Amino acid sequence: xxxxxxxxxxxxxxxxxxxxxxxxxxxxxxxxxxxxxxxxxxxxxxxxxxxxxxxxxxxxxxxxxxxxxxxxxxxxxxxxxxxxxxxxxxxxxxxxxxxxxxxxxxxxxxxxxxxx
Amino acid sequence: xxxxxxxxxxxxxxxxxxxxxxxxxxxxxxxxxxxxxxxxxxxxxxxxxxxxxxxxxxxxxxxxxxxxxxxxxxxxxxxxxxxxxxxxxxxxxxxxxxxxxxxxxxxxxxxxxxxx
DNA sequence: GTTTTTGCTACTAAAACAATAGCACGGCAT
DNA sequence: ATGCCGTGCTATTGTTTTAGTAGCAAAAAC
Numbered sequence: 001x002x003x004x005x006x007x008x009x010x011x012x013x014x015x016x017x018x019x020x021x022x023x024x025x026x027x028x029x030x031x032x033x034x035x036x037x038x039x040x041x042x043x044x045x046x047x048x049x050x051x052x053x054x055x056x057x058x059x060x061x062x063x064x065x066x067x068x069x070x071x072x073x074x075x076x077x078x079x080x081x082x083x084x085x086x087x088x089x090x091x092x093x094x095x096x097x098x099x100x101x102x103x104x105x106x107x108x109x110x111x112x113x114x115x116x
Numbered sequence: 117x118x119x120x121x122x123x124x125x126x127x128x129x130x131x132x133x134x135x136x137x138x139x140x141x142x143x144x145x146x147x148x149x150x151x152x153x154x155x156x157x158x159x160x161x162x163x164x165x166x167x168x169x170x171x172x173x174x175x176x177x178x179x180x181x182x183x184x185x186x187x188x189x190x191x192x193x194x195x196x197x198x199x200x201x202x203x204x205x206x207x208x209x210x211x212x213x214x215x216x217x218x219x220x221x222x223x224x225x226x227x228x229x230x231x232x
Numbered sequence: 233g234t235t236t237t238t239g240c241t242a243c244t245a246a247a248a249c250a251a252t253a254g255c256a257c258g259g260c261a262t
Numbered sequence: 263a264t265g266c267c268g269t270g271c272t273a274t275t276g277t278t279t280t281a282g283t284a285g286c287a288a289a290a291a292c
Contacts, residue, residue, distance in 0.1 A: 025223035025224050025226065026159065026219060026220050027156060028223070028227060029219060029223040029226065030159070033149075033150070033155070034149070034150055034151065034154060034156075035150065035248085035249095036248080036249065036250095037150070037249095039146045039149070039150055040143060040150075043142065051270085052269065052271075053269060053270080062249090062250080063249075063250050063251060063252085064270080065249075065250075065251085066248085066249060066250075067271095068270085068271060068272085077226075077230065078229065078230060086269090092229065096219075096222070096226075099215075099218050099219055099222065102215050103142060103145060103215055104141075104142050106211065106212070107140075107142045107144070107145040108141045110141065110145065110193075110212075111141040111144060113194065113208065114193065151279085151280095152279075152280060152281095153280095167237090167238065168238065168239050168240075169237080177282095179280075180239080180240065181240095181241085181281080181282085182279085184240065184241085185280090202239095
């Protein structure tokens with residue numbers, strides 16, 4: 001278990017993000033969350049802490065390559081951390097989840113509407 | 117201006133999404149929003165309706181290819197629609213934005229914390 | 233009726249992601 | 263102590279997305 005993730009790139013404020021030169025906080029956040037499985041990982045960890053392989057299973061067997069990349073990013077962003085049992089959300093990560101939570105209910109009415 | 121976007125793929129409930137076989141609404145939503153610039157487009161349109169090229173400029177000159185793809189997807193998802201002046205959010209799109217809005221303020225404290 | 237602007241397609245290159253195999257390490261039972 | 267298992271993770275290769283640039287047809291402005 002090495003913790004030398006010096007080469008994980010999370011943009012800093014003012015820096016240009018993947019395709020965004022302004023580097024406003026919200027765009028840095030969207031850049032981070034707008035990556036495959038990022039929000040799904042947070043969503044799953046909110047339910048309960050998971051080991052690497054449990055997370056993989058819950059996220060419908062996403063490849064370990066991507067999972068590991070996302071975990072490094074989310075840890076660098078201080079949203080996820082290693083816990084007693086595998087990985088878990090940090091305090092900030094939980095805050096973020098609380099804000100995403102309403103999407104859960106809304107997504108049902110949204111897909112219902114789309115189905116019509 | 118053609119509107120025959122029959123080949124835009126937004127998953128239906130129960131269907132397997134890009135990498136998700138369960139097809140829960142929240143995962144369909146995350147699949148959609150977890151694409152480059154999807155949330156950024158919604159964010160920008162919430163401020164004011166934009167033409168194609170205005171949107172491009174606001175989203176830091178993202179390529180027209182991607183912008184057009186995202187617009188088709190978001191229109192198929194009934195979150196964005198053509199308006200008098202360019203594109204705008206639908207009623208549902210505005211609802212979604214309202215839920216994302218808190219992220220704006222939080223992102224500042226988050227990046228501040230990361231900077232320490 | 234010519235010049236702009238707008239929405240968009242075509243094409244190519246780079247980056248991200250998916251899929252599979254498998255290794256190193258820790259626990260644990262024998 | 264040794265063989266077995268689960269866990270975290272890297273390596274490799276192939277596919278999909280995204281980026282970047284050029285430019286065209288239709289509408290709008292003049």
